[in-house]
Amino acid sequence: WTEVSVTKSLESLCGRVRATFTDRWPDEVWGIVPGDEIKVLVGGKRLMTGYVDRVASDVAGDSHEIAISGRDKTADLVDSSSSVKPGSWKNRKLDAVAKILAEPFGIKVRVLTDVGEAFDTFSITAGETIYEALEEKARQRAVLMNTDNDGNLVFIEVGTPVLTRGVEYGKNVLSASTVYDHSNRFAFYTVKGQRSTGGDRWTGGTATQIFGEALDPLITRPRELIIKAEGQATYSSSQKRAQWEAVNRAGKSEIVDVIVQGWRDPN
Known part of the structure; x- marks a missing residue:
């Protein structure tokens, strides 16, 4: 790669990566396509785990540059509505419902703070994404959602962990x-x-x-x-x-x- 940018924020559930590569083997088929799993490592330590969203190719003269962008695995929760039935649960805690909704995407849920008491009813509104449904309930329980380096959904509170x-x-x-x-x-x-x-x-x-x-x-x-x-x-x-x-x-x-x-x- 020639350039790389990784963005992680408490304001967004999933992180983003953008990277630019020089194609050194112009006669071979480029091996990365949208939907591929991507892992970003720096010094052997993982920063994020997700999927490639976009691949762009730029050819000029004898140069061939390829740029990719992707997001954490939890991007599927941000983009997608839930197909889990019945879509309504009684007397369930926030993390319990999150595990049900995240399971079809192969996303694990980690709890690093008190998520509060169970909800009398937890229902997903038609047209609502999984993230929107979880974020509303997380706000009621005063907790934050984020993604760890392995692509897991994490419930945290502001200020943890400390450097x-x-x-x-x-x-x-x-x-x-x-x-x-x-x-x-x-x-x-x-x-x-x-x-x-x-x-x-x-x-x-x-x-x-x-x-x-x-x-x-x-x-x-x-x-x-x-x-x-x-x-x-x-x-x-x-x-x-x-x-x-x-x-x-x-x-x-x-x-x-x-x-x-x-x-x-x-x-």
Whole structure:
């Protein structure tokens, strides 16, 4: 290869790879085609495992350049709707449903944090992708989804894992820039939901109003964000959702762009 770029982000479930090659054997058929499995290794250590999406060929004079792009295995969850029946489950935890939905694609599920209590009902809406269905429920339980180097779906919380060496100016930092943007932060976060209690098909039931609240002490103006809880809420899930929203928005408001020496933390 002559150029390679690998992108991994907490903002996106699946990572991306782009690579450019020079065809040294013009009389032979190029061996990589869309759909092939791809593994990206640096120094013998794997960075990602996925599939080739696109292959482009460019011929000019006596040169022949080939460029490929691909994504993690979890790209299938981002793109695809679920064919698993019945498409609705009761009293299942987030990771349990994720394993059911990911199994047809040969994707394993790893849990590195508490995914919260089971959902009363977990249903996939018509036209919804697998990722969209899981992301909505993950947001309710205040957890993040990402992909590890082997292409597995991973449930994590912000801040894990921590680099053993870290980033330190004067040692491994080549350049750095920072941006502080509070436009999407609020002083008060309130999650409002309800939960049906009692009743039957004739008498009905009562809906208990449930609230979760969190504060951001750095925002001094009375800015408030009210969030409607999806599905049946509990006090615990609503409180955790409000706290997650505050912490998540605070984290996104402080952007540090650092270029370091090397690809990986040495430890």
